[in-house]
Amino acid sequence: MNVEAAYDKFYAYGITYDRLKYINCDDLALAFPGNENIGYRAELREKIGLWKHKNFPEESLSTLSMNSNVQNWLENQPLHSPASNSNSVKVTNVTDMVKNSKSGQSLLSLYIMKKKLDMHDRKRLLNIIVENFFDCNSRKYIIPRPYQMNKLAEEIVEIFPTENKEIYYISRKAGRRTNALGILYNRFNNLNRKRLKLESTTSEEENASDKETLCSTNYISLKNKMKYMSGDEGDAINLWSETYKYRVNDIRHLKDLKSILEEWPFYKQATGPKFLDFDFQKIYPEETFHLINNWIDVRSQLCELYKNLLRDKHYGDLFALVSKECVNDNSKDCILIMLLNAVLKPTSRYVAEIDGKRVNCKTTIRDAMDSCIIHITNINDLEFTYAEKEKKSIHRKEKIQPYLIVVGPDIKSLFEFYINYDGTIQKFHTFIAALDICFKIFHVFNLEYPKESSLIWYFLQKQIYKITTIYDLKSSALCEFLTFFKS
Template sequence: MDKLTEFIEENSLDPVCLLNLIDCGYTYENLQFIENDDLNFIFPNREDTALRSEFRAKLFEWKAKNKKNLQTLNQPKSVPTQNVEANMQSGPNVCKSAVDILQSTSCGKKIIELYNSIHVLSEENRRKIVHLISENFYNPQNNTYASVKLAEIEKLANEIVNIFPSEKIEIYFIGRKAAKRSSPGGILFNRLHNHFKKRKMSPKTVVSEPETAVFVASSEIVDCVQKLKFYVGTEDDSMELWTATHEFRKNFISNPDNNFAEVISQFPLFKQATGFKFLEHDFNKLHPNRQFGLTTKWEDTVPKLMSYYNIYLKDNFYKKLFKSLDDSVCPSSKDCILFMCLHAVIKPSHRFTVTHGNVKSFRKATIEDSVCSTVLQVSEVNDLQNHLEQLNNKNVESNTPIQPFVIVVGTELTNLTEFYVSFGEHLYKFSSFVLALDICFKVYQVFGLKYPNESHKVWSFLQEFMYNISTPFDIKHSNVVNVIEDLQKM
């Protein structure tokens, strides 16, 4: 019996622990180097949470008891053979290629063999690849990781894509320019950055917009704008005036001195029950030939989402909600539930500060926060005001404004009856959830509003996957790229 097996049996651990350790390339000598971050890769599945906690407690207890003896253990086999001084320097002569790193471990070889057979890389194997590469830079003698230049990380990401052609580099590395923030992104960069802690990340990105020519409206256009404020004619005639004033309205909305309420006051047709038709007109001007993106693509995407959720949906609540879908559920309720489950596979990463008196605490947005920033369920429309007040209090706490969102009416999510879009103090009513979601997205686009921090990733997914829209100010998210890549293969 080898020492690793003895360790598992002496601590009465589940045999799954042994299999996972071997699969990740660990030996008995490597155990002393396992930290909290590594446990997420050894036990990547949500159902292994209890097992992960038990293993962590017994591992750290063992490390504490054997602290002196651990200093004399042999170096891990997976540690690079370069000398320590060279290993702590960053440069192309130090950084191994991705293929060399993967081929040097049994776990890496298995991943390559499996990919060559099925030509698809699972989320779990992506994590293992990132883990194996990051461990290549570990130096056991001083318990530190070597720093790695961005060019080397990008090179490794490109090599991963060369090994696994169906992958996209944005999953592993997104440069500063593409990420639209002070720090790059991608799962490989994030993993290495968490180890190295080379510098503090900027809390938010400031994007400078390109200079635009000054717009000067003619007297005729100004007259048309005034007519629209009090117009009582036919819809066709009002749409003619609306089209004529598009450039004026576009510049008025983009002016930072004009807030949302002032835009609505200047163009009150937005407030009408049919105001979404004028909204769609402006959206089509802003993004030509993109206005039917969601409504035409959603039906074909539903079976793909259902297949994807069967594999990757791990959250217990939304997994149960997804399993509740059967023939008795009406189409709009089904669409709403599928959209809500999307938040559980494209999870939020936003963090914010909450202040209570003189005490500050840091919080991370949850799946529920992400869902609640896009969809509000009420039993009946009369309950809406109370829910809006609660939502407002919560947003005051996190110091974020209430953005447009979809309201669904029904005592159960599986039996929804009405659908609205809320923006400001105004409501649009629709016959289906997809139509409401479509207009809600267009409100963000036409009024130039920022997506809520909690659900930014999900709105970005809709923008890119459903509408095929890209702008110079988009923020790339590696897990959004990942989900889009997987859905496109289905």
């Protein structure tokens, strides 16, 4: 019996062209019964399957009888949610990407029939993998690391054994080339370039809109009104909210902290922390109260870690004060934050002039502590402390970044807490409240963390506030400490 002879049978059983995509093996057995037609049914099943896969990929899996190996594989994989498309479930391995995608399942079914993947099939597979990787990666514009790319290629070969790993990925080292090779590597890079180009175009459009906003007479008049308004007036926060979009763009274009404070003097008033908190909440609405709400747990976790990680006797003795009842809670909190510098030791260097010679010096733990927290015994020392910081910044050719000031006869008896940002002093009732606003200042004003203590600010950013940006510092010591902390 030839293939053309099947048309009459299909017609007799009411199988039209439109209904052909729903036919399965049981239907073929009814139309062509008997052992003598086994080979003929197999031929039809193969040709109908290929036709359905090409024209109706989404339906081909559910209506075509699958090879028992494929069926067993799918049944033994726990589905987290109904399969819909490659973006429905965020996964990081090829097996789950295929399992959670109808397109991936139909591709696997087709492979069982054909025992190979052609160029079109590989393209579908790459789309599933690459799109899924970008969707589940918190850092949007980044391709997998070499070891990740190699692992993805190995997983592809595990699922599709007739495929060659080197089709998908050849490492730079293995290929003895400047760049890696393979269709998987190329697909990641091409899609990444397209996304970056799209982002750039979008940014240009937003910048054009921003310029239009900057020239808005209404915004300028509101801003001018705020310059002559007292911060305690009832409608101050309403004006602050109305000028938010303008202010964000204004801050982005201003050169330094001094210029920002001159343009937006509300930040310098006694109610400045309230406006700083407002702006931070606009930027990161989900992260505003993380430190305040979670500090009790963070405190206990740090205490456990310090027991094992503090080796130096001087800092061990400082940590011992935390367990003493005579030490107040604010002093304990301050000590725990200061000691982060002894665990996340500074790695920065600076150039100093000693005896007329420029010398490359390594930042000490004491330098790191002083860059973020200054302890004074008397409030009258505030001006002297700032003058000393100015002298050091000129000597090292560095800017003075925002920092905390704690006041008390000694470190275990602190009773007043301040923040100093470009000479503006703000007072707080607790150390943690001051630390919270100091951290937010860096993000609201787009400032860099001080180099000496940058790791402790990154610890707060990543672990406490759950913030990640494309500008973050890479540090193996920080990664290791975060791992200890989470475990």
